Amino acid sequence: MSCSSIITITRQFGSGGREIGRQLAEKLEIPFYDKELISLAAKKSGVSPEVFENVDETATNSLMYSLSMGLYNYGNGFSSMGDLPVNDRLYILQHKIIKELAEEGPMVIVGRCADYVLQDKPNLVKVFIYADIDSRVKRAVERQEIDPARAKQAVTKADKSRANYYSFYSGKKWGLPDNYDLCINSTSLTTEQAAQIIIDYIDIRNQK
Numbered sequence: 001m002s003c004s005s006i007i008t009i010t011r012q013f014g015s016g017g018r019e020i021g022r023q024l025a026e027k028l029e030i031p032f033y034d035k036e037l038i039s040l041a042a043k044k045s046g047v048s049p050e051v052f053e054n055v056d057e058t059a060t061n062s063l064m065y066s067l068s069m070g071l072y073n074y075g076n077g078f079s080s081m082g083d084l085p086v087n088d089r090l091y092i093l094q095h096k097i098i099k100e101l102a103e104e105g106p107m108v109i110v111g112r113c114a115d116y117v118l119q120d121k122p123n124l125v126k127v128f129i130y131a132d133i134d135s136r137v138k139r140a141v142e143r144q145e146i147d148p149a150r151a152k153q154a155v156t157k158a159d160k161s162r163a164n165y166y167s168f169y170s171g172k173k174w175g176l177p178d179n180y181d182l183c184i185n186s187t188s189l190t191t192e193q194a195a196q197i198i199i200d201y202i203d204i205r206n207q208k
Contacts, residue, residue, distance in 0.1 A: 003028040005202050007108045007125045008115040010166070010174070013158035014136030014144075016186050016194070017129035018110050024195040025108040033101065034110040037094050091169060111162070115179070116170035125205070127198055128180040131187040181205075 007024065011017020018034055025032035091113075098117045101107060106123075115126040131139075136155050140146045146154050166174035177183050182201050186194050 003030055003106050003202065004206075005106055005123050005125045006102055006118060006121055007106075007127060007198065007202075008118065009108065009110045009127050009129060010115060010180065011110065011129040012131060012136060012175070013155050013162065014138075014140040015129045015131040016139060016191055019191045020129055020184075020186065020194045020198075021108045021110045023191045024198055027195055027199060028106070028108070030106040030108060031101070032108045032110075033098075037097060037109075037112060040093075040097050113166055113169045116166075116172065125182070125198070125202055126180045128175060128177070128183045129186050129194070130175070130183065131185060135187045 007021075009017050009021040009024075011020075021034065022032050094112050095117055098109065098112065098114050101109070102118050102121060115124070118124050133152065133155065137151045140155050141148050141151045163174040166172065172179050182198065184194055184197055189197070
């Protein structure tokens with residue numbers, strides 16, 4: 001199946017967004033990026049992937065200070081990036097990697113403000129995946145081995161962290177429908193069905 005789109009997946013915790021993205025990439029036969037970005041960032045920086053894994057999709061205040069002081073330019077990098085907290089170093093590296101990957105062709109990419117980073121791409125399709133809290137808690141317990149007694153709290157905390165990360169780096173509100181091309185409630189859908197809805201949407205949009 002031919003596809004010329006770059007598809008970004010923003011997702012609530014436990015909504016199945018990652019699995020939907022992977023299924024979508026397989027159906028379209030295009031690259032899929034999620035945790036793979038951490039490995040790529042680690043290779044570029046020489047930092048252990050485990051270190052980046054611990055701070056992935058979390059934000060600090062130092063990057064905004066550096067931007068306001070003119071210490072950083074996305075084209076040239078930091079004059080002293082090593083002085084930044086690892087959170088910000090990872091975001092900067094992933095930002096550059098996402099831009100580079102987008103030049104290579106179609107792909108599916110999960111999270112990491114990719115919809116914001118690539119907002120100027122005419123072939124960008126921005127998708128938000130959500131689901132009701134009960135189904136997300138169930139998925140978190142079954143697939144991510146989260147303690148059932150603390151699952152709801154973990155889901156809520158993860159969503160808050162993602163919202164803070166997105167808002168901090170993009171200046172936009174995470175999960176706001178206006179920021180996406182397509183919002184899908186995955187509660188009653190299989191992974192394959194949700195992926196097919198995205199494909200159908202892309203086909204319809206390309207007919208215009």
